[in-house]
Amino acid sequence: MGLSPAxxxxxxxxxxxxxxxxxxxIGASFSPRAVLAFPPPGFSWRWYLEFLGSTxxxxxxxxxxxxxxxxxxxTTIIAVLAALALDRAPARLRSAAETAILAPLLFPHAAIGxxxxxxxxxLHLNGxxxxxxxxxxxxxxxxxxxxxxxxxxxIDRSLTEAATILGAEPRQTLTRVVLPLLRPGIAxxxxxxxxxxxxxxxxxxxxxxxxxxxxxxxxxxxxHDSADPVxxxxxxxxxxxxxxxxxxxxxxxxxxxxxxxxxxxxxxxx
Amino acid sequence: MKAxxxxxxxxxxxxxxxxxxxxxxxxxxxxxKGGVGLYxxxxxxxxxxxxxxxTVWISALTTLFCVVLAYPLALFLARSKHRNLWLILxxxxxxxxxxxxxxxxxxxxxxxxxxxxxxxxxxxxxxxIRMLFTPTAVLIGLTHVFLPFVxxxxxxxxxxxxxxxxxxSRILGxxxxxTFRRVTLPLSMPGVIGGASLVLLMATGAxxxxxxxxxxxxxxxxxxxxxxxxxxxxxxxxxAMAVMLLVVALVLVAPLRLLEARIRQxxxxx
Numbered sequence: 436m437g438l439s440p441a442x443x444x445x446x447x448x449x450x451x452x453x454x455x456x457x458x459x460x461i462g463a464s465f466s467p468r469a470v471l472a473f474p475p476p477g478f479s480w481r482w483y484l485e486f487l488g489s490t491x492x493x494x495x496x497x498x499x500x501x502x503x504x505x506x507x508x509x510t511t512i513i514a515v516l517a518a519l520a521l522d523r524a525p526a527r528l529r530s531a532a533e534t535a536i537l538a539p540l541l542f543p544h545a546a547i548g549x550x551x552x553x554x555x556x557x558l559h560l561n562g563x564x565x566x567x568x569x570x571x572x573x574x575x576x577x578x579x580x581x582x583x584x585x586x587x588x589x590i591d592r593s594l595t596e597a598a599t600i601l602g603a604e605p606r607q608t609l610t611r612v613v614l615p616l617l618r619p620g621i622a623x624x625x626x627x628x629x630x631x632x633x634x635x636x637x638x639x640x641x642x643x644x645x646x647x648x649x650x651x652x653x654x655x656x657x658x659h660d661s662a663d664p665v666x667x668x669x670x671x672x673x674x675x676x677x678x679x680x681x682x683x684x685x686x687x688x689x690x691x692x693x694x695x696x697x698x699x700x701x702x703x704x705x
Numbered sequence: 706m707k708a709x710x711x712x713x714x715x716x717x718x719x720x721x722x723x724x725x726x727x728x729x730x731x732x733x734x735x736x737x738k739g740g741v742g743l744y745x746x747x748x749x750x751x752x753x754x755x756x757x758x759x760t761v762w763i764s765a766l767t768t769l770f771c772v773v774l775a776y777p778l779a780l781f782l783a784r785s786k787h788r789n790l791w792l793i794l795x796x797x798x799x800x801x802x803x804x805x806x807x808x809x810x811x812x813x814x815x816x817x818x819x820x821x822x823x824x825x826x827x828x829x830x831x832x833x834i835r836m837l838f839t840p841t842a843v844l845i846g847l848t849h850v851f852l853p854f855v856x857x858x859x860x861x862x863x864x865x866x867x868x869x870x871x872x873x874s875r876i877l878g879x880x881x882x883x884t885f886r887r888v889t890l891p892l893s894m895p896g897v898i899g900g901a902s903l904v905l906l907m908a909t910g911a912x913x914x915x916x917x918x919x920x921x922x923x924x925x926x927x928x929x930x931x932x933x934x935x936x937x938x939x940x941x942x943x944x945a946m947a948v949m950l951l952v953v954a955l956v957l958v959a960p961l962r963l964l965e966a967r968i969r970q971x972x973x974x975x
Contacts, residue, residue, distance in 0.1 A: 446781030456809025513716040520713035543910020545927035549947035550731035634802035651802045670805040690792045697861035
């Protein structure tokens, strides 16, 4: 069926508007003067050099990267184990467990932030690496679990049966058949969790402190005081990094995974 | 085997438990420390009531805009031969940190921002139009931030539809509009409602976008909580407001969930 012209016009406009603010930020980051303007009144790498020369910014960047890598690896491992545990479990048990795993998606982030703040202050873990990491593990879990569950469901059962019939031990079936077939799901899980953790700000800003902060939280604090082009430069780095990761997901598993996950989510009872 | 499954699920169970303890602690703490009196104070405070009302209407309008705009784009993507290419334009901005995207709108909407400067250069205005720090700016920002969620949700349900149903409708003499109204739209309602509930939930709990684009005057619940923590240092009030936020989100999303259940029932009955 053809689309009406109005539909096409709205769609094309949105495809321009969605990336527009990001393109503007990248453009403004090359301003040689201390004013945010687009198009920039000239071209310079000044603000990128300032970013690279600032210990505070580089530290925040490194801390964000470490948190995101650890969160991605740990949640992915936890999610693979959970998906294997729930595979072929009774339907009711499975759906109850999945609802619990996806629960963080059903709560507003500002409330989650306060909840963690209260709980971590009680354990004296507030303002440090461990506290932020724990929050990120919980927030990443739904995003890590779903692609793996999708992948696991797509595995052809006759392959694991064949392995068993041919005399493979359960452990061998797991490592030689199941895990290799889960690779797209694991890749998607790692990349999703990394992105979620690396970008998270609403919950994280309640949990950072003078000793430990993440890049998006520092950007937020900085914008709140003064929006100068150094923020534009750092933001541009983040934008390009994210775009690179999206292309990587496209290469490794295909962007279709975003749609499959959505479908999976709708079938799971909420 | 049973024990093995439990062991595999244990790490995920720990994350679930940690989340449950955090949320449970939040609700429990708001009653034990603040008490019912605190809620009575909040609910009789004119400022809080205004913030509450603003949270509701801004979230509802954001959701409406997201659905109305996302639908044509999702339809366009579902029919496009170059879907993957367009998906990159939708997904990349989606995954960039909210702070960075909001910052882009600050650069666009500021008094010396891109929009005002362009209008001035075109000779259309003499003095800058005040756009930043208005509810309109918050609406634009939130819609931009959450739009991709709805696009993906609707796209996913459109791609699942059997295209032959639309063809049948056209062959039987239905116009393009009738086919859309009677076939395509009803079948995609699960995606629409799923996307809408997600946006509603996230918009009520948003902090960064309303704070940076709306300023401190036009507060929402999330920004009010933020202020209580970081400027007033009143943890009890923030906790009680976070619980209020949970209730507001639940009440707002509940009708959508009921609608979803009803639609699922009727569609499974067909």
